[in-house]
Amino acid sequence: MxxxxxxxxxxxxxxxxxxxxxxxxxxxxxxxxxxxxxxxxxxxxxxxxxxxxxxxxxxxxxxxxxxxxxxxxxxxxxxxxxxxxxxxxxxxxxxxxxxxxxxxxxxxxxxxxxxxxxxxxxxxxxxxxxxxxxxxxxxxxxxxxxxxxxxxxxxxxxxxxxxxxxxxxxxxxxxxxxxxxxxxxxxxxxxxxxxxxxxxxxxxxxxxxxxxxxxxxxxxxxxxxxxxxxxxxxxxxxxxxxxxxxxxxxxxxxxxxxxxxxxxxxxxxxxxxxxKVTYIDLFRTPKIRVYTIITALIWMFCSHTFFGINQYIGRLQGNLYLNVLLSAACLTPGLIIVIIATLRLRRKVSIISSFTTAAVSLLVFIFIPSDMRAATLAFAIIGLIGAYTSFVQVYLYSSEIFPTVIRNTALGFSSMFARFGSFIAPFVVNIGIEWVSILIFSSVAFSAAILCYFLPETKATTLPNTIKQREQAEM
Known part of the structure; x- marks a missing residue:
């Protein structure tokens, strides 16, 4: 392979x-x-x-x-x-x-x-x-x-x-x-x-x-x-x-x-x-079963974190059209970061780093005084970039983990959990106590980083075609 x-x-x-x-x-x-x-x-x-x-x-x-x-x-x-x-x-x-x-x-x-x-x-x-x-x-x-x-x-x-x-x-x-x-x-x-x-x-x-x-x-x-x-x-x-x-x-x-x-x-x-591939194939064998559950949770946590932080970025005061442009511009460096990280770092290291960046920046965000608007905006943007780069990488990482015969099925299953994450995010944002909302998003990002540790390294490996090939591959 x-x-x-x-x-x-x-x-x-x-x-x-x-x-x-x-x-x-x-x-x-x-x-x-x-x-x-x-x-x-x-x-x-x-x-x-x-x-x-x-x-x-x-x-x-x-x-x-x-x-x-x-x-x-x-x-x-x-x-x-x-x-x-x-x-x-x-x-x-x-x-x-x-x-x-x-x-x-x-x-x-x-x-x-x-x-x-x-x-x-x-x-x-x-x-x-x-x-x-x-x-x-x-x-x-x-x-x-x-x-x-x-x-x-x-x-x-x-x-x-x-x-x-x-x-x-x-x-x-x-x-x-x-x-x-x-x-x-x-x-x-x-x-x-x-x-x-x-x-x-x-x-x-x-x-x-x-x-x-x-x-x-x-x-x-x-x-x-x-x-x-x-x-x-x-x-x-x-x-x-x-x-x-x-x-x-x-x-x-x-x-x-x-x-x-x-x-x-x-x-x-x-x-x-x-x-005759079905979603049951995601749970038939030991490794695929574990990878399916972990990947689904990571997608859910990733989506939850990204859309949650994006809610705060979207509350910027000022011109509506300019605010959306600023939100888009702050994500642009994420492309460069993703390419450099996937080239220079192992998959697990790069995606764990992205989740950790989002989680840590949100923790810092909690302790910044509300009157320091530039600082709060800066750390919110760093958190958004961390969540965005995680989202980009989780697509690549998941597609490399699962074999060809069930790859789309696995990503479809994981994407379903991502929708659950995006459903929940607005409710967390509207809890009414800002530090509680931010702490939840930070904790979820940390949890995603920890879960990534239990997935196999896939950098520079050939895409597996069969379930047997994935089951026989080493971590």
Missing amino acids: DEDPIETAIGRFGKYQTWILFLISVGWFPCEYQLNNVVFLIPSVEYKCLDNNVTNYCPCNNPEYDTSTIVSSVTSEWDLICNRTHLASLAQSMMQIGILFGSLLFGYFSDRSGRKSVVLTSLILEVVFIIISAVVPYFWLLLVCQFLIGVAIGGSMLSCYILAVELCGKSFRPYLSGLLEVSFLISYITLPIIAYFVRDWRQLQLVTSVPWIIVIVYYWLIPESPRWLITVGRKKEAIDILTHIAKKNNRPTDNIEAIVEKVELLNKIDSKNQQ
């Missing part, structure tokens, strides 16, 4: 993989916009209650909304104020619920039916559901669309990432984890700029979705994962795709059939059985 035969055939990361990474990054933009645009779609709004001419008064039957920042929002269109504020929270959470279901559903079908079909389906459905959400006349229909958008996002986040990882060689994976985040940061930075000029929520949904209907052409541009094809016994298709990629990368093709046969020999897979 020291040598990666697929890397030998098509190279660590050539022109073809660069092209696929570009397509995935472009196709991801609607997903990234939806994950970040809630502050513009469902904002907290100022209003004057015309019943008695009092600002932000409840109950209010005749509100007049402040349109100086956002002309039209979900909040103002359906009067999600006073005794209807819980509906605003519901609208925000429906997408997270959808992502949970999408991660499980598409993760399962990706391991059974292939990476390409799930990538195409999720990207196309994502755009379609966003467009529909922009024209719905009723609030309950918007809730349905938010859920369906989340389902598609859950599928695209996992399947696109796994396809990219499986198309590159083991020596390039550290770079890939950072490069795949470029679309997130670009969308995060450009969203407030777009929203500044498009201040109607329906138009904003259309502007950030309609151009991406072009992902339909990905059917002819994106290949199936050759690693997956080999694990399910589709040898000829794998050879054809590897040959095509090798030609694009100017590599020899005469040894590809022998390489595929070598991988088949290493895998020793009964292809008939491999087409």
Whole structure:
């Protein structure tokens, strides 16, 4: 397992993989916009209650909304104020619920039916559901669309990432984890700029979705994962795709059939059985069972910490659009940190360091006097960067831990737990006692760091293809 035969055939990361990474990054933009645009779609709004001419008064039957920042929002269109504020929270959470279901559903079908079909389906459905959400006349229909958008996002986040990882060689994976985040940061930075000029929520949904209907052409541009094809016994298709990629990368093709046969020999897979992967496979064998439980908890703690800290960053005083830009800018150094850490450090060391950085910065945050605003902001940002880099690395680390045959299923299961973490975070933020909330987030980050210690080291190792290979591998 020291040598990666697929890397030998098509190279660590050539022109073809660069092209696929570009397509995935472009196709991801609607997903990234939806994950970040809630502050513009469902904002907290100022209003004057015309019943008695009092600002932000409840109950209010005749509100007049402040349109100086956002002309039209979900909040103002359906009067999600006073005794209807819980509906605003519901609208925000429906997408997270959808992502949970999408991660499980598409993760399962990706391991059974292939990476390409799930990538195409999720990207196309994502755009379609966003467009529909922009024209719905009723609030309950918007809730349905938010859920369906989340389902598609859950599928695209996992399947696109796994396809990219499986198309590159083991020596390039550290770079890939950072490069795949470029679309997130670009969308995060450009969203407030777009929203500044498009201040109607329906138009904003259309502007950030309609151009991406072009992902339909990905059917002819994106290949199936050759690693997956080999694990399910589709040898000829794998050879054809590897040959095509090798030609694009100017590599020899005469040894590809022998390489595929070598991988088949290493895998020793009964292809008939491999087409019946279920979530039960995550708990059948001792090591995989332990890794599944630990990884799921780490994802939950990571998501909980990131979204919790992000809540505090989002409470900055000042211009809404500028605040979102600042939040995005503070995450940009995380890309460089991730690449350097994954190149220079062992996986366990780098991810444990990230979680510890988040936890320690939050502890310091508790003891900083509230009037020292610059210092509190600085440590909050350090904590956010620590949580963000943990989030980026946990995708790579998890994809390296689990074998090809259950990789998407495992990440789908872990992503489900990440949604639980994001659900809980707002409640912790709103406890009402700031130091208690921050202490909880810090403790959770420390717990994630400790759990990482019990996972195997995966740096510079070939991706395992079968459960047996993972079970026989040493820690």
